[in-house]
Amino acid sequence: xxxxxxxxxxxxxxxxxxxxxxxxxxxxxxxxxxxxxxxxxxxxxxxxxxxxxxxxxxxxxxxxxxxxxxxxxxxxxxxxxxxxxxxxxxxxxxxxxxxxxxxxxxxxxxxxxxxxxxxxxxxxxxxxxxxxxxxxxxxxxxxxxxxxxxxxxxxxxxxxxxxxxxxxxxxxxxxxxxxxxxxxxxxxxxxxxxxxxxxxxxxxxxxxxxxxxxxxxxxxxxxxxxxxxxxxxxxxxxxxxxxxxxxxxxxxxxxxxxxxxxxxxxxxxxxxxxxxxxxxxxxxxxxxxxxxxxxxxxxxxxxxxxxxxxxxxxxxxxxxxxxxxxxxxxxxxxxxxxxxxxxxxxxxxxxxxxxxxxxxxxxxxxxxxxxxxxxxxxxxxxxxxxxxxxxxxxxxx
Amino acid sequence: xxxxxxxxxxxxxxxxxxxxxxxxxxxxxxxxxxxxxxxxxxxxxxxxxxxxxxxxxxxxxxxxxxxxxxxxxxxxxxxxxxxxxxxxxxxxxxxxxxxxxxxxxxxxxxxxxxxxxxxxxxxxxxxxxxxxxxxxxxxxxxxxxxxxxxxxxxxxxxxxxxxxxxxxxxxxxxxxxxxxxxxxxxxxxxxxxxxxxxxxxxxxxxxxxxxxxxxxxxxxxxxxxxxxxxxxxxxxxxxxxxxxxxxxxxxxxxxxxxxxxxxxxxxxxxxxxxxxxxxxxxxxxxxxxxxxxxxxxxxxxxxxxxxxxxxxxxxxxxxxxxxxxxxxxxxxxxxxxxxxxxxxxxxxxxxxxxxxxxxxxxxxxxxxxxxxxxxxxxxxxxxxxxxxxxxxxxxxxxxxxxxxxxxxxxxxxxxxxxxxxxxxxxxxxxxxxxxxxxxxxxxxxxxxxxxxxxxxx
Numbered sequence: 001x002x003x004x005x006x007x008x009x010x011x012x013x014x015x016x017x018x019x020x021x022x023x024x025x026x027x028x029x030x031x032x033x034x035x036x037x038x039x040x041x042x043x044x045x046x047x048x049x050x051x052x053x054x055x056x057x058x059x060x061x062x063x064x065x066x067x068x069x070x071x072x073x074x075x076x077x078x079x080x081x082x083x084x085x086x087x088x089x090x091x092x093x094x095x096x097x098x099x100x101x102x103x104x105x106x107x108x109x110x111x112x113x114x115x116x117x118x119x120x121x122x123x124x125x126x127x128x129x130x131x132x133x134x135x136x137x138x139x140x141x142x143x144x145x146x147x148x149x150x151x152x153x154x155x156x157x158x159x160x161x162x163x164x165x166x167x168x169x170x171x172x173x174x175x176x177x178x179x180x181x182x183x184x185x186x187x188x189x190x191x192x193x194x195x196x197x198x199x200x201x202x203x204x205x206x207x208x209x210x211x212x213x214x215x216x217x218x219x220x221x222x223x224x225x226x227x228x229x230x231x232x233x234x235x236x237x238x239x240x241x242x243x244x245x246x247x248x249x250x251x252x253x254x255x256x257x258x259x260x261x262x263x264x265x266x267x268x269x270x271x272x273x274x275x276x277x278x279x280x281x282x283x284x285x286x287x288x289x290x291x292x293x294x295x296x297x298x299x300x301x302x303x304x305x306x307x308x309x310x311x312x313x314x315x316x317x318x319x320x321x322x323x324x325x326x327x328x329x330x331x332x333x334x335x336x337x338x339x340x341x342x343x344x345x346x347x348x349x350x351x352x353x354x355x356x357x358x359x360x361x362x363x364x365x366x367x368x369x370x371x372x373x374x375x376x377x378x379x380x381x382x383x384x385x386x387x388x389x390x391x392x393x394x395x396x397x
Numbered sequence: 398x399x400x401x402x403x404x405x406x407x408x409x410x411x412x413x414x415x416x417x418x419x420x421x422x423x424x425x426x427x428x429x430x431x432x433x434x435x436x437x438x439x440x441x442x443x444x445x446x447x448x449x450x451x452x453x454x455x456x457x458x459x460x461x462x463x464x465x466x467x468x469x470x471x472x473x474x475x476x477x478x479x480x481x482x483x484x485x486x487x488x489x490x491x492x493x494x495x496x497x498x499x500x501x502x503x504x505x506x507x508x509x510x511x512x513x514x515x516x517x518x519x520x521x522x523x524x525x526x527x528x529x530x531x532x533x534x535x536x537x538x539x540x541x542x543x544x545x546x547x548x549x550x551x552x553x554x555x556x557x558x559x560x561x562x563x564x565x566x567x568x569x570x571x572x573x574x575x576x577x578x579x580x581x582x583x584x585x586x587x588x589x590x591x592x593x594x595x596x597x598x599x600x601x602x603x604x605x606x607x608x609x610x611x612x613x614x615x616x617x618x619x620x621x622x623x624x625x626x627x628x629x630x631x632x633x634x635x636x637x638x639x640x641x642x643x644x645x646x647x648x649x650x651x652x653x654x655x656x657x658x659x660x661x662x663x664x665x666x667x668x669x670x671x672x673x674x675x676x677x678x679x680x681x682x683x684x685x686x687x688x689x690x691x692x693x694x695x696x697x698x699x700x701x702x703x704x705x706x707x708x709x710x711x712x713x714x715x716x717x718x719x720x721x722x723x724x725x726x727x728x729x730x731x732x733x734x735x736x737x738x739x740x741x742x743x744x745x746x747x748x749x750x751x752x753x754x755x756x757x758x759x760x761x762x763x764x765x766x767x768x769x770x771x772x773x774x775x776x777x778x779x780x781x782x783x784x785x786x787x788x789x790x791x792x793x794x795x796x797x798x799x800x801x802x803x804x805x806x807x808x809x810x811x812x813x814x815x816x817x818x819x820x821x822x823x824x825x826x827x828x829x830x831x832x833x834x835x836x837x838x839x840x841x842x843x844x845x846x847x848x849x850x851x852x853x854x
Contacts, residue, residue: 014727014732016430016723016724017430017531017535018533018534021510021533030442030488031422031488032425033422033425045424052420054420056419056420056421075720075721075727076728
């Protein structure tokens with residue numbers, strides 16, 4: 001049974017339906033049960049005891065990106081996203097998890113990652129780094145821990161993000177470290193699937209490893225890992241997103257950004273933007289890069305439309321995820337930009353995957369990709385002996 | 398309950414995938430944005446007029462109700478199966494068939510979302526004026542069935558004023574076409590406009606031809622604060638009375654402003670008892686002039702502060718507060734009853750006075766929101782359906798309110814429709830003779846009363 005606070009939310013819902021205008025899933029699936037309002041009503045009836053959960057109810061609630069656009073739109077202040085998470089929990093406890101979600105969640109307990117591989121493989125991406133970089137992030141003392149996350153660790157398409165982060169962190173004066181094979185999944189898939197009990201072990205382990213290193217800050221390139229730590233880990237460690245750290249480094253003059261040509265647009269990841277409140281840092285970074293021409297998407301910041309990669313939907317219904325990603329591509333095309341920058345490896349994978357499938361020529365980059373590109377451009381300029389066109393006005397360290 | 402035979406035949410018409418009878422589907426098609434809920438026997442999602450024709454023929458033969466439903470955002474209880482039957486959903490009939498700038502019209506399927514039509518029309522430099530609060534979700538079919546209006550109604554009117562033609566299926570299963578791409582016609586009874594506002598009781602729309610107007614080049618928005626709600630109300634009547642026609646002329650009283658403040662954190666100047674939100678559109682030059690004229694009007698009639706938006710983002714900010722009004726007010730108590738009494742514009746001050754006094758007399762919490770420029774009141778009654786005593790007092794207040802509105806030459810519903818929300822007041826507005834004529838029309842279209850039975854008649 002959802003807790004009483006959630007039940008109070010129902011009283012606020014006046015069934016106006018405005019939430020339905022912002023739901024990417026409803027736009028694809030058309031039927032009321034998949035809409036935010038429909039799911040609130042199902043939750044209401046279930047809580048009132050007039051509706052019995054079925055496996056199909058589980059499927060219905062699985063088709064939700066947890067993007068929060070509905071909560072942001074609701075004129076009555078209903079937190080629909082919280083209701084949907086609470087329902088996933090009730091459904092999981094009453095009917096268990098569906099496949100393949102069950103396999104993923106079981107994998108967290110057995111392997112400590114989402115892919116069901118030996119967790120030591122998390123260190124795989126480190127092997128492509130130059131030796132100096134590897135040694136600087138595998139010591140036993142650090143101020144900052146870079147928590148890579150399962151996706152950037154295990155999926156080749158986005159392992160570059162982790163490598164970029166190491167390069168960026170190396171330019172800062174802080175000692176940093178990655179946990180490599182000792183990093184365990186943050187627990188997001190379990191929390192999002194309605195099985196938050198799985199987090200206890202994961203969070204105890206991750207926090208202990210960070211404490212052992214003596215670090216006081218954890219930086220994440222994955223907005224969902226960050227959100228999970230913020231919501232579930234109850235720690236006083238400083239938790240930063242890569243964009244927040246990078247913006248700081250730019251402000252301090254630590255990062256020297258050279259010229260990069262291109263018309264860029266930026267996709268606000270749901271867990272960083274709308275759910276995390278961070279819209280400024282990524283834009284500050286992009287606008288600090290000389291040569292870049294920046295255009296906003298039509299539907300930006302708090303109005304950003306989910307790429308289709310959220311809420312475990314990629315696992316539960318890959319076709320739905322794909323359809324939503326294709327709508328994102330159309331939105332990007334409308335902006336006239338030839339480069340899409342975002343700051344979430346899941347968004348990168350989802351959008352890039354869709355672009356590859358449809359043959360869309362858009363160039364999809366993570367924010368760390370473009371930062372490293374700008375840093376490299378600055379270093380090249382310096383090597384050439386010319387004056388640096390760096391935004392900071394100081395030579396790179 | 399549908400018999401197995403009927404269910405099988407319906408499945409055969411729309412296909413298994415679009416005959417919905419899971420508990421999740423039945424539950425989520427049991428409501429609209431009004432209060433009472435009724436579980437339907439099934440939900441059908443047809444893709445064509447041919448399928449709809451077969452469905453109605455079957456319904457007429459076996460006498461089961463068919464309730465057409467757009468987005469289910471109406472607040473008159475028009476999309477619920479109050480006597481059982483099947484819900485007819487238009488999710489798959491959502492194509493904009495054509496936008497024809499040379500004929501200043503668009504041809505759409507009933508499931509097209511109002512906002513989507515607005516977007517496509519704007520790309521052609523055109524506008525579909527009806528802008529109900531639900532426009533981001535509500536469908537053209539629903540808008541036409543309810544003769545929807547919106548804030549722009551002051552200048553532009555409602556759905557009925559932008560309806561050129563309809564293709565529909567009547568209960569016997571035959572398909573009719575009335576109207577066309579012409580702006581005027583003097584042939585036969587005007588069935589096109591009869592169907593507008595018929596609340597799904599006469600036939601099922603399968604194609605709608607709407608009239609478009611040129612998208613205005615410029616807009617000016619201003620917000621005027623008044624220390625006295627009567628000053629605001631009189632300013633409304635004066636503006637219209639002087640022949641100035643703004644695009645929108647919205648009024649919010651202190652109760653509503655307080656709700657918005659608490660909810661959205663918007664700050665209003667202290668001492669403000671009422672606010673007018675006014676928009677004008679037209680050519681660049683004339684818009685500025687008109688705005689200045691209205692500003693002067695407001696100042697002369699007691700406005701204590703005027704805020705003018707000079708850029709689209711500023712206008713958005715002013716509108717955002719207005720748009721949040723309903724949700725903000727509705728979140729104060731468990732339920733919010735929205736009424737729709739509409740009076741001639743010259744009666745706006747008197748009607749507002751009446752509403753305020755009824756709130757006092759019957760100890761009710763009522764906020765006054767209004768499309769004041771066309772006399773359309775939206776008293777927002779904050780209540781709790783479980784409070785029987787309060788429900789009784791509300792009923793008494795409504796009776797008085799509608800009597801007053803009708804006495805002033807008004808109507809019980811300006812734009813929300815009657816449905817099951819206001820059907821008990823129909824005898825107040827119409828004589829038995831008139832109602833007899835309406836019932837006769839219903840009988841001619843739908844002799845077996847299969848379409849939306851129990852709605853307003």
